[in-house]
Amino acid sequence: MTASPLAPAWLSFPTDVNALREIQWASGVSRGADGELAVQGLKVSALAKEFGTPLFVLDENDFRARARRFKTAFDAAFAQLCGGVDVYYAGKAFLCTEVARWVTAEGLRLDTCSGGELAVAQAAAVPGANLSLHGNNKSVPEISRALHMGVGRIVIDSLDELERVILVAAAEGIEAQVMLRLTPGVHASTHEAIATAHEDQKFGLSIQPGPTGTSPALSAIARALEAPGINLLGLHAHIGSQIFDAEGFAIVARTMLGILSEVRERHGVSLPELDLGGGYGIAYTEADHPSTPEKLAAQMAEVVAATCKELDISCPRLSIEPGRAIAGPSTFTLYEVGVRKDVFVENGSGGTAPRRYVSVDGGMSDNARPVLYDADYSAVLANRMTQSDAIISRVVGKHCESGDIVVNDVYLPEDVAAADLLAVPGTGAYCWALSSNYNYLTRPAVVAVRDGQARLIVRRETESDLLARDMGV
Numbered sequence: 445m446t447a448s449p450l451a452p453a454w455l456s457f458p459t460d461v462n463a464l465r466e467i468q469w470a471s472g473v474s475r476g477a478d479g480e481l482a483v484q485g486l487k488v489s490a491l492a493k494e495f496g497t498p499l500f501v502l503d504e505n506d507f508r509a510r511a512r513r514f515k516t517a518f519d520a521a522f523a524q525l526c527g528g529v530d531v532y533y534a535g536k537a538f539l540c541t542e543v544a545r546w547v548t549a550e551g552l553r554l555d556t557c558s559g560g561e562l563a564v565a566q567a568a569a570v571p572g573a574n575l576s577l578h579g580n581n582k583s584v585p586e587i588s589r590a591l592h593m594g595v596g597r598i599v600i601d602s603l604d605e606l607e608r609v610i611l612v613a614a615a616e617g618i619e620a621q622v623m624l625r626l627t628p629g630v631h632a633s634t635h636e637a638i639a640t641a642h643e644d645q646k647f648g649l650s651i652q653p654g655p656t657g658t659s660p661a662l663s664a665i666a667r668a669l670e671a672p673g674i675n676l677l678g679l680h681a682h683i684g685s686q687i688f689d690a691e692g693f694a695i696v697a698r699t700m701l702g703i704l705s706e707v708r709e710r711h712g713v714s715l716p717e718l719d720l721g722g723g724y725g726i727a728y729t730e731a732d733h734p735s736t737p738e739k740l741a742a743q744m745a746e747v748v749a750a751t752c753k754e755l756d757i758s759c760p761r762l763s764i765e766p767g768r769a770i771a772g773p774s775t776f777t778l779y780e781v782g783v784r785k786d787v788f789v790e791n792g793s794g795g796t797a798p799r800r801y802v803s804v805d806g807g808m809s810d811n812a813r814p815v816l817y818d819a820d821y822s823a824v825l826a827n828r829m830t831q832s833d834a835i836i837s838r839v840v841g842k843h844c845e846s847g848d849i850v851v852n853d854v855y856l857p858e859d860v861a862a863a864d865l866l867a868v869p870g871t872g873a874y875c876w877a878l879s880s881n882y883n884y885l886t887r888p889a890v891v892a893v894r895d896g897q898a899r900l901i902v903r904r905e906t907e908s909d910l911l912a913r914d915m916g917v
Contacts, residue, residue, distance in 0.1 A: 445858075448836035449791040450799055452853050454731035461825075461834045461857050467727045467734070468822065468869045470503035470774050472893065479829025481867055484896045488778055488826045488865055495891050496904060497865070498806035499778045500876055504546070504894040507774035507872070511550040514737045514766050521741035525749055526759040529741075532576055534722050534767025535561050537873035538775075542892065542901040544568035547770075553596070555765050559586040566593060578625075580646050581605070584612055591618040599623045599680050599719075601648060606664055606671075613673035620673060623719060625680040626651055626661045628699040647682070651703065661703070662710075669711055678760055679703060682721030685768060688734055694747040696720060701748065705755040715760065720744065722765035726772040728870045729820050734769070768873035775872030777811065777888075778826065779804035779850075781864040782842070800837040802860055807841010808848045809885045811871060812878040821851045825860055826867035832859035839866065843883050876902070884910055 447457035462479065472484040481488045483503055491501060511533065518529035532555040533547040539561055544554055545568050554570050556562050557578040565575055572594030577586070580601040587609055590598055600606050600622050613620040627648035649661040668676040681696050700718055708714050725734045752759045782803045788796040813819035823839050835858045839851035850868060860866070879887045886905035891898050911917050 445833040445835070448799075448855075449793065449797050450789055450836050450853075451855070454729070455853055455855070456730060458834050458855050461832070461855060462829045464824065465727070465730060465822075468729075468773065469776065470506035470869075471509065472503040472506055473776070473869075475829065481824070481826040481865075483893045483898075486893055486896065486898055488867065491891060491898060492778055492780065492865055494898075495889050495900065497778050497780045498804070498810050498888040500775055500810075500871065500888055500890040500902075501778055501867075502775045502872060502890055502892045502901070504774075504892040507543075507770060508546055508550055510770045510774060511547055511552050514764070514770065515551050517737035517741040518762075518764060521738075521745040522748075522759075522762060525745060525752070526761050530761065530763035532719075532763055532765045533770060534765045535564070536877060537767030538771040538875075538877050539564050540890070540902050541568040543771075544570050548574065553763075555767075559583070559589060562586070562589055562593065562595075572596065576623075582608070584608065587612045587620075588616055591616050591620060595621070597621045597623050597677055597717075599625050600664070600668075601625050603649070603660055603664055603667070606667060606674075610671045610674060618673075619675055621675050621677055622668060623677050623680045623717065624649060624661065624664050624668060625682070626700070626703065628681050628683070628696050651699070662706075665707055666711070669713060676715060678715040678717030678719070680719040680721065682765070683723060685723045686725040687723045688725045688732070690735060690740060690743045693720060693740070693744055697744060697747045698751050701751045701755060701757065704760060705757050708757065714758065717763065718760040719763040719765065722767055722769070724766055724769040726769055726870060726873075729822050731820070737766075737769075771872035772870050773872065775875075775890075776867045776869045777806065777871040777875065779806050779839075779866045779868070781860060781862055781866060783862065784860070798835065800835045800856065800858075800860075802837050802839050802856060802866070803842060804839060804850060804866060805842060806885075806888065807843045807850060808845060809841070809843060809880050809882045810888050811850055811868075811875045812880065813874055814849050814852065815845070815847045816878075818852075820853070821868050821870065823851045823854050823856065823866050823868045825857050825864060827865040830857040830859055832857040834858065839868070843885075881905075881910060886910065 476482045515531045522529045532553045534555050553574040555576045573596045575595045576597045577590045578599045625648045651659050651661045785801040791797040834855040837856040841848040889904035890902035892901045
């Protein structure tokens, strides 16, 4: 067999259809002597038999190691500049009480963005001082809850929200620890739906001058500094997600440090903290070449040090917010194959070429990212090895939508058949978190494997769960 004309340019024809690209998988994942995929020695067939499919399989050792690596790398890089870095795990990537406990145990803090995520943190006994609350439209009850939990910082997203926090803090008689999220105008090299620092989107306070000649960002800073019940800790920026180019982070660091310098000149105040967000990319396919925490930390430290020297300001206490880069590679989704279908597609040269459709027992209800913003994934045959030829394939779900695609383009063995297991790596972030009950499918379980032992950390939904809120039953 040779490469298919239907394959995208980045997808190479495999010399070994059984091979695993190491960077896409958790460290504990390998093929055993019999060719079956295993996590810390636990075979996927045994996991599927015990816990069912679809199934999120999380390598806890790998997850914890990635969390530690960010903390260690950034602390080391910034030790001489500001004494280290506060690393906040971005809970929106994947959060449950066990994960909240893990990141706390590894020395990280936890970033939340809703009352529900605060509830998870509270149930996991995460100290309030180690929490932050994000979101562009926090409700009064959410703000009140954060204040009573002693949340370390509320990240304010607009002038309206600043006034809301001022009112709630006054009513509760609790000083609010706040940061202001700015939009620094950095256009990150990522999909439009996950770029968050350009002007024309919902997040943050613009640094561009408004009709009055003053930017919303500077107006908010002035208001927060003089408002009663508000302690302005510093500024925050986030340029987007799934970013590989370090230049974007360098630009935003220079921009935000410049604003801190301007605040000092205007108000005589040196704000003590600066959060540079997250968005560090991971490898979903062979086209992705992510950086490492060590390289990112070194590059950012170099820029921060040079900029602080140039502006003659002290380095603020920095914080970052990795989520995907910790959770994403730690997890793969295990599916069972159902039906297959071969179609013949025009190949652009006047002929046709075959494409194999492989249907699995999940789909867009457990991974909405492909339909939301054309996210690419890969997949491998997991329960056995094969000597079969590779065929260009599309892994699809069981929902009543033509866009229900799990993996758009992948070379799979031609002999993949019903009851085989497929594994899709890199699904630890924004897959379970975005899961739904579309077509009344139950949401999958999450199994964590630690030191060769598997346990449920989120059980599978049941049909009884689905009906529990139906008031007509």
